[in-house]
Amino acid sequence: MKKKISNNMITYGMILLFYVIMQVMISTGSISSLLQGLLVPLCMYAIAAVSLNLVVGFSGELSLGQAGFMCVGAYASAFFTKLTEETLPEGPRFLIAILIGAVVAAIFGFLIGIPVLRLRGDYLAIVTLAFGEIIKNLVSVFHVGVDKSGIHFSVKDAASLNLDEEGRVLIDGPLGITGTPKNANFTIGIILLFLTVFIVLNLVNSRSGRAITAIRDNRIAAESIGLNVTKYKLMAFVISTALAGVAGVLYSHNLSTLNVKFFNYNTSILILVFVVLGGIGNVKGSIIAAILLTALPELLRELQDYRMLIYAILLIGMMLFNWAPSAIAFRERVKDKFKSNKKEAA
Numbered sequence: 001m002k003k004k005i006s007n008n009m010i011t012y013g014m015i016l017l018f019y020v021i022m023q024v025m026i027s028t029g030s031i032s033s034l035l036q037g038l039l040v041p042l043c044m045y046a047i048a049a050v051s052l053n054l055v056v057g058f059s060g061e062l063s064l065g066q067a068g069f070m071c072v073g074a075y076a077s078a079f080f081t082k083l084t085e086e087t088l089p090e091g092p093r094f095l096i097a098i099l100i101g102a103v104v105a106a107i108f109g110f111l112i113g114i115p116v117l118r119l120r121g122d123y124l125a126i127v128t129l130a131f132g133e134i135i136k137n138l139v140s141v142f143h144v145g146v147d148k149s150g151i152h153f154s155v156k157d158a159a160s161l162n163l164d165e166e167g168r169v170l171i172d173g174p175l176g177i178t179g180t181p182k183n184a185n186f187t188i189g190i191i192l193l194f195l196t197v198f199i200v201l202n203l204v205n206s207r208s209g210r211a212i213t214a215i216r217d218n219r220i221a222a223e224s225i226g227l228n229v230t231k232y233k234l235m236a237f238v239i240s241t242a243l244a245g246v247a248g249v250l251y252s253h254n255l256s257t258l259n260v261k262f263f264n265y266n267t268s269i270l271i272l273v274f275v276v277l278g279g280i281g282n283v284k285g286s287i288i289a290a291i292l293l294t295a296l297p298e299l300l301r302e303l304q305d306y307r308m309l310i311y312a313i314l315l316i317g318m319m320l321f322n323w324a325p326s327a328i329a330f331r332e333r334v335k336d337k338f339k340s341n342k343k344e345a346a
Contacts, residue, residue: 007284011197014287048066050283051200061117064272067262069108072245105248147166180257
């Protein structure tokens with residue numbers, strides 16, 4: 001228990017240290033405007049990676065639909081913000097938008113999870129991947145507008161909404177949503193990342209979390225002692241999708257234009273790469289991998305033709321460091337030596 005508490009505090013401290021360092025660099029002008037613009041996406045990717053790790057690392061299931069749930073949260077929250085931007089103050093409106101993004105994504109996760117979590121292995125990955133593509137294509141054909149008579153829907157074009165002179169188009173098919181207020185900032189992103197890590201770590205260390213990991217380790221043994229496998233897998237999946245929806249809210253409120261091009265197969269794979277390279281079941285590793293692999297291409301931009309080569313080499317290096325048997329043995333030796341030195345000093 002003490003080891004878990006220590007690990008949790010290290011994770012929180014790491015996030016706080018990152019925030020303080022970035023704020024100092026911003027205040028002293030030591031960071032470029034390009035990298036400063038990446039701070040909110042860094043938080044978004046970290047939240048998405050931690051949320052996916054709950055399913056892949058602790059539940060033991062492979063999901064490739066994280067971008068789809070981010071899309072649901074992003075569009076639901078941006079639609080609410082555009083609908084109420086003239087009636088609600090900015091602070092409460094954004095807070096409600098975050099809740100709406102999380103709840104709508106969780107609802108979709110629940111509806112998808114009931115049949116999907118009865119599948120195993122590659123089948124689950126295929127179905128979640130299909131969900132992400134279906135959502136992306138469905139959203140791209142919807143046209144939604146609002147006027148004095150209410151909300152209008154169409155799958156044809158914006159002109160077929162038949163809005164009056166004061167009417168507004170909120171969702172314009174493949175063009176998405178434009179003019180969303182940029183309410184997201186680095187501080188809010190860090191707060192949401194703190195909240196995400198708090199939820200995941202407390203769930204993992206709870207009785208339900210131990211049941212989830214027990215099912216991951218041995219499904220048959222877990223069923224034999226009376227654990228409801230579907231219930232606990234669905235719990236982890238729904239919480240993961242809700243947190244992915246929060247990441248989508250950050251994305252939609254960081255840009256003035258929102259469209260579905262971002263929420264594709266490549267985004268889901270990228271988030272999975274963060275989880276694998278950071279260590280499956282390792283929350284700290286997911287955050288570090290998300291931050292490094294998102295910022296690295298921009299940090300290496302001055303190297304022009306060599307930056308992607310360096311990026312690829314570092315990817316391979318991180319994979320070997322985390323998963324190669326010799327690297328694991330080396331880390332264990334270093335850890336044992338550190339513990340022995342600590343005992344001698346005491």
